[in-house]
Amino acid sequence: MPASRTYDVVVIGAGPSGSLCARNLAARGYHVLLAEKRPVVGVPVRCGEATGRRSRLSNFMKVNEAYIETDLNGVILNGPGGVSIRYDKEDIGLMIDRRLFDQDVARQAQAAGAELCVNTRIEGISPVKDGVRELAIVDEASKTASTITARLVVGADGVEALSGRWVGLKTRQLPPQVCSAIELRVDAMDVNPNHLTFWQGHDSINKGYVWVFPKLKSGVVNLGSGVLTPKLGEKNMYDLSMEYKNRLFPDAKVVEVHGGAVPVSGNLTEFVADRFVLCGDAAHHTNPLTGGGIISGILGGELASRWIDAGFRNGDLSRSFLVQYQVDCWEQFGKHHHRQMSIRDFVVELPLPTQTAFYRIFKDMVDADLSLPSKLVGYARMLGLAAGNWKAAKKAFIK
Amino acid sequence: MSAGPKKPNKTLLLDRETCISCAGCVGTCPDLALDMFGVDLQVFQDKCTYCTICVRFCPVGALSIVKGTPTSPIVA
Structure with a gap:
C-alpha cells in the first residue's frame, strides 16, 4: 500500500522504462510512487533479452555484471534460398537476464528515493481536476481499494497498457502493426554461443523471424519466434518454435515458456496528454524491424524524466508543453524506427x-x-x- | 461496447491450461474485454464483440470462440 495519498509523480509499471524515469525524477527531489501490479518486479520475463552494447547502456546507468549473460560477438542471419549471412564483430551487444536487470533498475529508483509498491494495481485514471489526476488503486494482496492523487502520471505499463486508453490516447495494438511472439527457454547451448542467430524469409517465416539467443552464464538458450498479423487458423508460434527446437536441440528440455505481443508500429503519433505521458512499450517505443525495445524504452524513460522536470520547473504540465517530449523522442529514435519499419x-x-x-x-x-x-x-x-x-x-x- | 441489443450466441473461451499469462491479448482487444489480474487472465464476456483479434494473436492458441452462452451445455 502506498505510504502517502498525494504524489508529484506516479509511475505505472516497474519495467526498465518506468523505473528509470522514476529514478531520475526521485533523484531531482520529486515525490515519486513507482506502482507495480505484480508481486515481484521482473517476473515473468517477456523478452528475448538481447540488447545493445555495454557503452550504450552505461549512458544511463552503472552496468552491473550480475545481470550480464553473454557478450555478443556477432550475428548469423539465415535468409531464404539457403543464404546464410555471418557477421563477426566484437561487442555488438549483450544478452541480459531481464529479471535481474529489471530488479536492478527498480532498486536504483528506490535508492534515489522513489517509493516502490508491488502488488499495486492501477484501475483507472481520472481527468485532470484542480491540477491533479486521481488514480484508483487496488492492493492485490489485501484486495483493498483506495485512491491517490498525482500531479503527473507516467504510463509505463508495457504492451498491455491500458493507462493510455483511460486518458483517451489511441494506444491499442492495432492488428497490422503488432507481432505475436513466443519464446522457449531451452536447457541447451548453441553451437555459436556468442552469436545471435535468426531465420527469416519465405523458407522459414516471412512476416517475422525465428531466433536463438544464447544465455551463456545460465547455460540456456532463448528460442523463439514472432510473426506480424497472424491469420485465423494459421500455425501458431508455439508450434513453430517447437518445430525449430526439435530440429536444433532434439534432446533438450524446455524449461520455461513465455510470450506476448510486441508493438512494432513505430512510435505512436500521440503519447502525451495533460499531466500524462507514456514511455517504453506503452508508447510503442520498440524497433519495428527487430522488435528490440530495451534501450529505446530506457531512452524514452530518460527523455520523459527530463521533460517532466522541465514542465514542473516551468509550472506547465499541459499537453501543449509535454508535446516537446514527443518531438524529442522522434528526433532521438523515432525517425530511425520509422526507417527500419x-x-x-x-x-x-x-x-x-x-x-x-x-x-x-x-x-x-x-x-x-x-x-x-x-x-x-x-x-x-x-x-x-x-x-x-x-x-x-x-x-x-x-x- | 456490446454488439447491439441482442448479443450473438457465442462465448470467448479461454483454456487456462494452455494460457501462459503473457497478456498479449489484453493490448490488442478493441473492447477492453480482457485484463490480467496477477497471473490470471480474465475474460469479460459482456464486453466481448467476438472480433477474433485476440484469437489470432494468442501465440499458444489458448483462446477460441465457440457457439453457446457460458452457461449452456454446448460450451465445453
Whole structure:
C-alpha cells in the first residue's frame, strides 16, 4: 500500500522504462510512487533479452555484471534460398537476464528515493481536476481499494497498457502493426554461443523471424519466434518454435515458456496528454524491424524524466508543453524506427526469388566487412532491386 | 461496447491450461474485454464483440470462440 495519498509523480509499471524515469525524477527531489501490479518486479520475463552494447547502456546507468549473460560477438542471419549471412564483430551487444536487470533498475529508483509498491494495481485514471489526476488503486494482496492523487502520471505499463486508453490516447495494438511472439527457454547451448542467430524469409517465416539467443552464464538458450498479423487458423508460434527446437536441440528440455505481443508500429503519433505521458512499450517505443525495445524504452524513460522536470520547473504540465517530449523522442529514435519499419515492410513484400537476391546482396556486403566500396556497390544493387519491385518499394517507403 | 441489443450466441473461451499469462491479448482487444489480474487472465464476456483479434494473436492458441452462452451445455 502506498505510504502517502498525494504524489508529484506516479509511475505505472516497474519495467526498465518506468523505473528509470522514476529514478531520475526521485533523484531531482520529486515525490515519486513507482506502482507495480505484480508481486515481484521482473517476473515473468517477456523478452528475448538481447540488447545493445555495454557503452550504450552505461549512458544511463552503472552496468552491473550480475545481470550480464553473454557478450555478443556477432550475428548469423539465415535468409531464404539457403543464404546464410555471418557477421563477426566484437561487442555488438549483450544478452541480459531481464529479471535481474529489471530488479536492478527498480532498486536504483528506490535508492534515489522513489517509493516502490508491488502488488499495486492501477484501475483507472481520472481527468485532470484542480491540477491533479486521481488514480484508483487496488492492493492485490489485501484486495483493498483506495485512491491517490498525482500531479503527473507516467504510463509505463508495457504492451498491455491500458493507462493510455483511460486518458483517451489511441494506444491499442492495432492488428497490422503488432507481432505475436513466443519464446522457449531451452536447457541447451548453441553451437555459436556468442552469436545471435535468426531465420527469416519465405523458407522459414516471412512476416517475422525465428531466433536463438544464447544465455551463456545460465547455460540456456532463448528460442523463439514472432510473426506480424497472424491469420485465423494459421500455425501458431508455439508450434513453430517447437518445430525449430526439435530440429536444433532434439534432446533438450524446455524449461520455461513465455510470450506476448510486441508493438512494432513505430512510435505512436500521440503519447502525451495533460499531466500524462507514456514511455517504453506503452508508447510503442520498440524497433519495428527487430522488435528490440530495451534501450529505446530506457531512452524514452530518460527523455520523459527530463521533460517532466522541465514542465514542473516551468509550472506547465499541459499537453501543449509535454508535446516537446514527443518531438524529442522522434528526433532521438523515432525517425530511425520509422526507417527500419520501411525496410521491414519492403523485405516481407518481396517474392521468394527477389527476397533471396536481396539477402545475397546483403551477404556480399557483410562478407566484404561492410567496407565503403562494397557498401556503395551493395546499395546500388539494392536500388536496382527496388526499381524492379517498385510496387513493394512504393508501398514500404512512400507512405 | 456490446454488439447491439441482442448479443450473438457465442462465448470467448479461454483454456487456462494452455494460457501462459503473457497478456498479449489484453493490448490488442478493441473492447477492453480482457485484463490480467496477477497471473490470471480474465475474460469479460459482456464486453466481448467476438472480433477474433485476440484469437489470432494468442501465440499458444489458448483462446477460441465457440457457439453457446457460458452457461449452456454446448460450451465445453
